[in-house]
Amino acid sequence: MLEDVPAHILMVEDDDAIAEPLARALGREGYEIARAANGAEALEMASGTNPVDLVLLDLGLPDMDGLDVCRRLRAGGFEAGIMILTARGGELDRVVGLDVGADDYLSKPFSLSELLARSRALLRRANRPLGATTDPVAEASTPTSPAPVAGGLRVEADARRVWIDDAELALTAKEFDVLLRLDAQRGSVVTREVLMSEVWDENWFGSTKTLDTTVGRLRQKLQDSHAPVALNTVRGVGFRLEDAAADA
Numbered sequence: 001m002l003e004d005v006p007a008h009i010l011m012v013e014d015d016d017a018i019a020e021p022l023a024r025a026l027g028r029e030g031y032e033i034a035r036a037a038n039g040a041e042a043l044e045m046a047s048g049t050n051p052v053d054l055v056l057l058d059l060g061l062p063d064m065d066g067l068d069v070c071r072r073l074r075a076g077g078f079e080a081g082i083m084i085l086t087a088r089g090g091e092l093d094r095v096v097g098l099d100v101g102a103d104d105y106l107s108k109p110f111s112l113s114e115l116l117a118r119s120r121a122l123l124r125r126a127n128r129p130l131g132a133t134t135d136p137v138a139e140a141s142t143p144t145s146p147a148p149v150a151g152g153l154r155v156e157a158d159a160r161r162v163w164i165d166d167a168e169l170a171l172t173a174k175e176f177d178v179l180l181r182l183d184a185q186r187g188s189v190v191t192r193e194v195l196m197s198e199v200w201d202e203n204w205f206g207s208t209k210t211l212d213t214t215v216g217r218l219r220q221k222l223q224d225s226h227a228p229v230a231l232n233t234v235r236g237v238g239f240r241l242e243d244a245a246a247d248a
């Protein structure tokens, strides 16, 4: 694929009030946008002749549940990224969403900058041409020098990849951003406020439950893959990534 071919995004959203401004914004970023207003249309368009590099998928569709759309896309061999956009926002939905083959999950309301950052991450993962070349999240918090090799855990900021010795650890975009931020200050506490504003959005408000959920998932993945680090909660303050004790 040529470098200057824009990435194609299929937006599956029945709500014009969301779809229309979002399509315009993504278009300004250089993406080619196609829109489906229901599940049947989405399935048809994803299997059609026009390329689709990323699907933005609403769950509340008029004809079928977005989760079923996701499941059927994957069952049909659809391999591009799928990001669920939902007003539900429940933990169960998120888990189920990732279970049925979605790559990421964003709760409404979301900020455009967050959607763009995550879209870029998914497109980058699939080696698709980008609609833009900068990543505000990475720029805000990331040294561009190679990440130090320490404790067997290596976080590559530019490539957005994480290695534990020679094994790559698969993380969602947010899990990666949190880990990257913690790793940049390994051994020190990073406050909840810093994580929320740098990883999510500077204009975040309300509950930080999403942070705890992401940290919980990240911690579980680190444990499951025997990463020689500990992701500790400092109650009421934030989180600290530490090299694990040898016998931990």
Ligand code: CA
Pocket (backbone or CB within 6 Å): 013, 014, 015, 058, 059, 060, 061
């Ligand atoms: Ca909807």
